[in-house]
Amino acid sequence: MSVSSHHRQVESRLADSGVRYTPGRRAVVDVLGSAEGPLGAAEIHERLHGRVPLSSVYRTLAVLEEAGVLIPHFAQKGLTRYELAEWLRGHHHHLVCIGCGGVEDVTLPDPLEAEMDRIVKSIGKLTEFSATSHSLEIEGRCARCDG
Amino acid sequence: MSVSSHHRQVESRLADSGVRYTPGRRAVVDVLGSAEGPLGAAEIHERLHGRVPLSSVYRTLAVLEEAGVLIPHFAQKGLTRYELAEWLRGHHHHLVCIGCGGVEDVTLPDPLEAEMDRIVKSIGKLTEFSATSHSLEIEGRCARCDG
DNA sequence: CCTCGATCTGAGAACGATTCTCATTATAGG
DNA sequence: CCTATAATGAGAATCGTTCTCAGATCGAGG
Incomplete structure (x- = not known):
């Protein structure tokens, strides 16, 4: 299950809802695709070295969650982490x-x-x-x- | 496992750490002891009809968590719920x-x-x-x- | 190509849950 | 009782997250 395979799958899933798969969104999927576990918005922003502003990371996470690409995970006070949905990651x-x-x-x-x-x-x-x-x-x- | 039995157990556990079991703290334990599942600070405050101010509810939750009486539970964005620890509730x-x-x-x-x-x-x-x-x-x- | 409408983005303001601060009050022990 | 210590209430401050809005980007139709 390579990262580029993720990209293809995510792109087609987003297309179904008429949502664009933009560079910022790809970047977020890349980070999550190569993570060892769920990550929070700040961690993702950090791993992107500021290439995507924090508010955009949040919006992207919301869009991808809405599309069923990401699943939120809660294990810490006041912090939401995300990971690729099961149909992508198993x-x-x-x-x-x-x-x-x-x-x-x-x-x-x-x-x-x-x-x-x-x-x-x-x-x-x-x-x-x-x-x-x-x-x-x-x-x-x-x-x-x-x- | 009645509520009064909870009170006895909590009181002695708190005493071990030199912490007082005050009426406000009792009230919070009462609410959690008769809840159907984990509750957040606002829900507890609500069920106490404002008898304990919200900021005190938060402080009480922190004290009781620290003492091992309560366990936090995370299942919703930005909301921490608490329940009695397993040694009290099973x-x-x-x-x-x-x-x-x-x-x-x-x-x-x-x-x-x-x-x-x-x-x-x-x-x-x-x-x-x-x-x-x-x-x-x-x-x-x-x-x-x-x- | 160029235009237009729709979508996406960045920056900062706004928001809600939680924590902190500080002045006041309650409590246990001498 | 008095005093030292712990607890409380009210509001300000903080932190993660969401919202707003003006500008940038895209892609279909001319």
């Missing part, structure tokens, strides 16, 4: 480090993910709630902070 | 409604929770990450928003 879960606050992605092996699905389905049956998606957040200490 | 998961943004708790039946534990343990073995806790976030539509 289904995965998060390891949230209680030491440094960072978030890493994990993709489960099929048998484990199948088990997760069964659990989520069971919960749907137990409650008046129609589940569309799920995410397992595991808190702990990453290799760097553990020791 | 382990549970969250149903996050993509319609109204609300969050409900679910406690899994033992066999399902046991399965979750196995999954989390397996992930710990797969990665350089020492898990201390986990939470399954299920996104979907609540009974009210579905239809």
